[in-house]
Amino acid sequence: MTALDLAFLAASVIAVAGGVLAITTRQVVHAALWLVVSLLGVAGAVLILGAELVALVLLLVYVGAVVVLVLFALMLTRAPIGPDTAHAPGLPRALAAGAVGAAVVTMLLSVLIPLAGGWGATVDRQSADSPRVAREIFTTWVWPFELLSLLLLAALIAALAVSRIQRDAP
């Protein structure tokens, strides 16, 4: 165990704990705030692996824009202060959801852990600085990148179109 391994472990624990709390809390705004904690953990883990551009963009986009948008939407609803019992899923549904979640985690772990070098793998810090990330995006991954931006553009225009549809007055 090196210091990097310990730091990575700490960041991962924060990310996983934040995620678990985000889905188990009964208070919907707390869920959004636990999501922030989880994202901070993920950003920390990515930072420890040496990709500071990815980590900081994750913070900027997800915490700075997506969570702010989620909170904005929640403020427009009747989300109560205190536990929200009206939307409690009940035991059978909670168990089923838990089983599905556990199955997905098992599947991902069985694929990803051998890929990362088994359980005993240590942190292999790559220097993925911004010029290298930029070069990769605009050479090897240029088609997926452009396709994604096209998809986002289409979604943007579609959102505009949906909000502009003239509805007949009731």
Place this chain on the structure above:
Amino acid sequence: MTWPEIVLRAVTVLAAFLVLPLLIGQTEHKLMAHMQGRLGPMYAGGFHGWAQLVADGVKFAQKEDILPYAADRRVFRLAPAVALVPYLVALATVPIHPGVAAIDVPASLLLFLAATSVGALGTLMAGWSSGNKYSLLGGLRAAAQLISYELPIVLATASIALAAGSLSLAAITQAWRPLWLLWQLPGALVFLVAAVAELQRPPFDMPVADAELVMGAWTEYSGLRFALFLLAEYAGIVVMSLVFAAMWLGGWHGPLPDTLGWLWTLLKGFAVAVVIIWVRVAWPRLREDHLQRLAWLWLVPLGLAQLFLTGIGVVMGW
């Protein structure tokens, strides 16, 4: 980096974080007063009321820390810290002198952007958790405003990063040349306007609007926690001014010998802060729809045009 150096850097940033906002606050008191034909604070401390903000701080510390019955206690208590601490991180990224910045990382520009965008969460947490309609409306307006003005800030900073060919604030300041004052002028204006809006300072203080929302998200706060929100606002002015000075005004570049570079950064930052204070006195508050129009119909297109112009400039080798 050795341990004593790390401690020295941290302590220096903390000291700057606690002193510079007071300096800006006192400047605001005096400047606003003189622009409005008043004297401002004159008694505290004897000489022109220099200790007024210290006295205010003592008063805030003595006040009762009220927790509303309907509030979400933990979020309510945490909100001032979430608003304040990110600005401390952002302040640490500012390059003061060639080779002197508390956090000198290759992507310090992104660190600054990420930190200031996390700080915005504090206002939303305060607005929602207070259990008060005015606070909720304030939080709602703050969220809408922050989403709109985040984009112009990113566009303007992306343009300057493109011009300098680096994401490091220190490298950007190093690459700065006087021509940029003209070449990057639209981006500079976009950043300045969007920064004032991001700080929710007048004329973009719809979320705070003391006359209609009784301070918006801060309505229920009293004592030290309210003071922490105020400190976050003034620390925000310090951070935005220094970053503006470092990126668009050339930071440490100046006519005197190179050893005085830090003085230039501080003087330029102070001049920008004076402009931000001046804007508060000069313009009335914008209405919510005007505010959104300004962001989406003026600042975003202007930012995009600046990015285009910078692209041409970089290719042509200006």
